[in-house]
Amino acid sequence: MSSPRAGDRPKATPDWLIGRDRRSEGAERIYVAAADLMARRGYDGFGIDALAAAVHCSPATIYRHVGGKSAIRDVVLERQAEHVLDSVRQAIAGLEGSERIVTATLVALQRMRAAPLAEVMRSMPGPPGTGWLIDSPVVARLAAEMVGTADADPLAAQWLIRVFLALWYWPMHDEEAEKAAVLRFLGPPYAGAPDDP
Structure with a gap:
């Protein structure tokens, strides 16, 4: 052998x-x-x-x-959010004011709705908008970037997160109407930096 x-x-x-x-x-x-x-x-x-x-x-x-399970979930979902946010950062590069906010919001909505884990994110326990997404440092950092002011405006960033979540959790069924609503109601408040935060 x-x-x-x-x-x-x-x-x-x-x-x-x-x-x-x-x-x-x-x-x-x-x-x-x-x-x-x-x-x-x-x-x-x-x-x-x-x-x-x-x-x-x-x-x-x-x-x-x-x-454990919740620690893994938090990391996985934050990583998914970071991928979405990278797309948003590219879309808003060089934009300012309301154009920046409107573009960021519409791109983020499109990417979040198409994300593989979108339904997992939306189905997390608790009332919509609570938990990891509101408290995520990744999301808070992007909201501050979206506002685009030199000085951080945490109130403006938190408001933007909540408006985004409302649109994401309860989308308008007509995409053009949603875009028109974002242009009309979300853009103008961010057209210029606030004089007195």
Whole structure:
């Protein structure tokens, strides 16, 4: 019997955490799989056991690397929001005042409605507009960018977040009417920087 050649040996299964930065690579793999599970099954259908099976590790490894279900949800949804916000940032580059606000709002609505996790975001427990989205530093940072004033105007940013959420949770069924409403009612208050915040 001849000894096996190198090509005849079974290939080793790669360790899912091999790499220079095992912790961040493991977390990244977990978050990607979690986003996929949430998009397919919704938040209620997403669980740590199913996630562990998807990334080929134990539930204990999930908890050790990224925490529990709500911690994973928060990171996954903030990452989804960050993708949307990147599109908005590109769309409003160089714009000012009401044109900036109107463009940002319409682009954000379009991207959020098309996002793979949009329904998960909208179906989070609690009254609409509460929880992670209102409190997200990512969303607050973008709202301040959308306002576009040199000095931060937290009141204007918080108002913009709430108007956006109202449009997102309760969309107008006519896209042209929605655009006209945003132009008419949201644009003018942001046409210039407030004299007295």
